[in-house]
Amino acid sequence: MNRDTRTPLLAVARRPLLKRLLRPVAAFTAIVAVGLVGFTAWGHVGLVDALFWVIDPTSIELHFQAHEGPERLVKAFAVVVRAGLAVSVLWIGETALQAAFGGQIHEELQHMQTERAIDERREHIVVCGYGTFGKTIALTLAAEGKDPVVIEHQEVQFERALDDGLLAVHGDARREEVLQEAGVERASTVVAAIDDSNTNIQIAIVVTQLAPDVSVVVRVGDEMYEQLARRAGADEVIIPEVASAQQVSDLL
Numbered sequence: 001m002n003r004d005t006r007t008p009l010l011a012v013a014r015r016p017l018l019k020r021l022l023r024p025v026a027a028f029t030a031i032v033a034v035g036l037v038g039f040t041a042w043g044h045v046g047l048v049d050a051l052f053w054v055i056d057p058t059s060i061e062l063h064f065q066a067h068e069g070p071e072r073l074v075k076a077f078a079v080v081v082r083a084g085l086a087v088s089v090l091w092i093g094e095t096a097l098q099a100a101f102g103g104q105i106h107e108e109l110q111h112m113q114t115e116r117a118i119d120e121r122r123e124h125i126v127v128c129g130y131g132t133f134g135k136t137i138a139l140t141l142a143a144e145g146k147d148p149v150v151i152e153h154q155e156v157q158f159e160r161a162l163d164d165g166l167l168a169v170h171g172d173a174r175r176e177e178v179l180q181e182a183g184v185e186r187a188s189t190v191v192a193a194i195d196d197s198n199t200n201i202q203i204a205i206v207v208t209q210l211a212p213d214v215s216v217v218v219r220v221g222d223e224m225y226e227q228l229a230r231r232a233g234a235d236e237v238i239i240p241e242v243a244s245a246q247q248v249s250d251l252l
Helices: 009-013 017-043 047-055 058-066 071-119 132-143 155-163 176-181 197-210 223-231 240-251
Strands: 125-128 149-152 167-170 189-192 215-219 236-238
Touching (some): 125 132, 132 149, 197 215
């Protein structure tokens, strides 16, 4: 669900309200001005009376009861002016409502689309955390066509995962409802990739309770956490520094 393919509603909703209201307000003002000019020219009245005619067309009837003039023409013109004012007022209201609620509507639709896409996933990999480590894993899996689901608590990192075209759930991976939203019961593997050993171990505990058959991979900072992670239910424990050093040694 790459953000480049999304509807422009969110971008529109984020535009400044005053800038978006400029056109409908300008249209309303122009219609009032045209009404004033027309009424003063055809009704032979002053600007104050013409303004009353714009606001309350019934005053036109009262005027022509005591004055001669093109009553039918003025009344027809008044209908056109009132229709234009009604349309411009609706335009202003629609613009204001879209500015107030358009972004929320888009976000809700986006959330529903993400939920539906995740519900269709089977035997997928859930990556908890979209820091450097988690991002590398998630993008590598995506490049291999394995379509991971990312869980990220930080707003910036969550948005980054969406920008990278990944399915992502915004929340704390230690919470059962967040893991369930990511489809943990249907997943094949959960990778606890957050840059915090204790948090990753807590994720492993919750995952093993929710989905005992799911394979759990836990990242820890050093070897002292390895046994603790395995007791928490980790099937594999990764220490990035050790793994990197092993890769360098193999390369040398």
